[in-house]
Amino acid sequence: MVPRLTTALDGPLLEIERRFLDAMPEIECWMRSQWQEHSPPFYGSVDLRNAGFKLAPVDMNLFPGGFNNLDASFRPLCVQAAMSAIDKICPDARRLLLIPENHTRNTFYLQNVAQIAAILRLTGLEVRLGSLLPGLEQATPVELPDGSSLLLEPLVRRGQRLGLADFEPCAILLNNDLSSGIPDVLRGLGEQVILPPLHAGWATRRKSNHFAAYDDVANDFARLVGIDPWRINPYFSVCDGVDFHDRRGEECLAANVAGVLELIRDKYRQYDIDETPYVVVKADAGTYGMGVMTVRNASQIVGLSRRQRNKMSVIKEGMTVSQVIIQEGVHTYEQVGSGEQEGVAEPVVYMIDRFVVGGFYRVHNQRGKDENLNAPGMHFEPLAFETSCCLPDHCQNPDAAPNRFYVYGVVARLAQLAASLELERTRPAEEPPPCV
Template sequence: MVPHLITALTGPINELEARILDSMPAIERWFRLEWMEHTPPFYCSVDLRNAGFKLAPVDTNLFPGGFNNLTPEMLPLAVQAAMAAIEKICPEAKNLLLIPEQAHTRNTFYLSSVQRLMRIFTQAGLNVRLGTLDDAVKAPTPVALPDGSELVLEPLLRTRGRLGLKDFDPCTILLNNDLSEGVPRALQHLHEQYLLPPLHAGWGVRRMSRHFQSYEEVAKKFAKLLGMDPWLINPMFGQCTEVNPGDAAGLDCVQTNVDALLTKVRRKYKEYGINEKPFVVVKADTGNDGLGPVTVRDAKDLGEAYARARARAAASNVAVTEATQVIIQEGVPTYERVNDAVAEPVVTMIDRYVVGGYYRVHAERGVDENLNAPGARYVPLAFAGSHHLPRAGEKPGANAPNRFYMYGVIGRLAMLAASYELEATDPDAEVYE
């Protein structure tokens, strides 16, 4: 299924699709060479936005959910990718301990994703059990799922330098917890166990601005390979590291950067003949602060935009810890539709392989708003029956595998940027002068 794209079937995005299809052998060789030098994140998902005039990632999640949204046809590929990932790290692996987000252990939609993830690694040949960081869980606790099945959450058991469960000693620990609350003592100073992703992938260390700085580097390399403008796949950005959202003067840095970035985007719009009013998105550099992304079309409207975001958070009973470090990102509208509702593709990867994806759909949000919000629903992205390979020469936008291949390429560029990012922030990496 290809959703309706409400832009004309001409213009930059279709030229980009044609160029990517024509360059497929060169692209795949380029990725192979990059992966010889850089280690991909264990798994990740990438939120994309297709504006018709550009296609770009807007968020890269190193602790992805949504595995329950993958089509059953994609599961064999996910299992193969999981096998490849585990074999590289711990070929003799027998036991895998999966640690989910403790804040979402009552969210059955999230737990359905965890169940699917457990199934993938079980089919990859591992004994998989679920350990929770929630201190309130003192004994194995069953949790019912919507399909009538259940998961069992077990209390973690720390024994000297190892972490496991009662009668379960894993060689590999898979985190599905973004560590936004910090690194628990139970995960620190582990010996002879593989912790995936590493602790410095958590939001205690990670910064969106660092990721998009790495992505800009990757996009420039890729654009040079294809002889194209990197802006077509890269959202420009700025950042502020000292912000006080509760004080008018505390937003001066943000306001200045919003104005500067809007000026750059207007210049690009003029270059490409795009007759739209650009916008930027302000969001916490350290992940989610409860406010979520704030959309701004004019720097002088920043205070009002923050006020609307606070009101929306209050109406949804969302706890807010307003960020003191923010990234100001070029807004990329989404012009994809599923049943007349705004949609954006999410690409899911394990190791260096695309294993599927889905559309995030929100009937109550606009083309310039964050869709990852209450009320969103999810439509499996068929990666259109993986047995259908992309075909060059067809009218751009008309062929599902062609569109999905393009999504997969941009998703892998963001994953490669994440590998650059993790290398740069690795506390154990050797630094050569």
């Protein structure tokens, strides 16, 4: 069953969708030209928020962990896109080493790993799993809920190559975001391709770098289709030197919150939008929805409780937060379900290489339209995208499912393009550029 989706305030968004549909030939031509100049990340997922008057990405993950939430009908798209990515990077590849997160009890995540491995095997690759788990000395099977299992094996370093005891891979695919740092075993692998590159991990990556690149992409795209770039782009600013425990950096944070809120108010006045502006303060590095706070007034920053400060001060792997991004909050007017099961929803779009390969809705029935949905209590609706994100239908209304999902796919591809620019701009000098 496809969940019911309702979108309020759809007038302005209908206009955006109409612009996208009318400009489809120009959009696809422009996209092709961009991918001739830039190399996309191997894969990625984008969290979108649909406010009716605005549709924008709010997060970009370069180590996606939800392939198990995609409907099975998307599998052919995934395999075809993975083939394209591998052909460009290592056309003679026969063996690939997949390195997952150090989760042995999170069966939801492990099912994602199983899906990635299955997709890659369907491209003709031999795929095995090497683990960064401390103390792992022998191959260890991990049972999955569906009765299958994964085999985690200890990594073996030989000079500038990494593999397993009896396995020499052509390439290495990370599904580990390196939040706790880049382990020595992954450094200096000059003879193997690592995907995504090491500097894509949260040990060095910053969300603010991504959204700075997205600013450039959104501005160019907005000129192409004739819209205000704000319609697809959230305002943001950055504060560093923050210490939530010691209340250091509160003045900087409050000032930046106030500044972004005022920019949003100006746009709301310009477009006669009757909503309360808000911002989302979140760690500039990190994932899993940790270190995230919704703020509607700058005064809230100065009066944070001890509990709030503790929540904001530490993210995944116990890493301390010292830099935050203040991002314009984008309301979500999408809802899935009915009655007591009805919940606020946001689309998550998955990509491999430059191709949209599917999507689903993140749903939370205890959160509001202006709150973070990536929080305990959320669930996923894997059947929500009843059509792919790349097949618009000009014979239907702009808000028909194929057209709404096409618009999702376009904005997601803009975020993927921004990620490629981000990785180019932040690439260490000693690291070779990727193949285009």
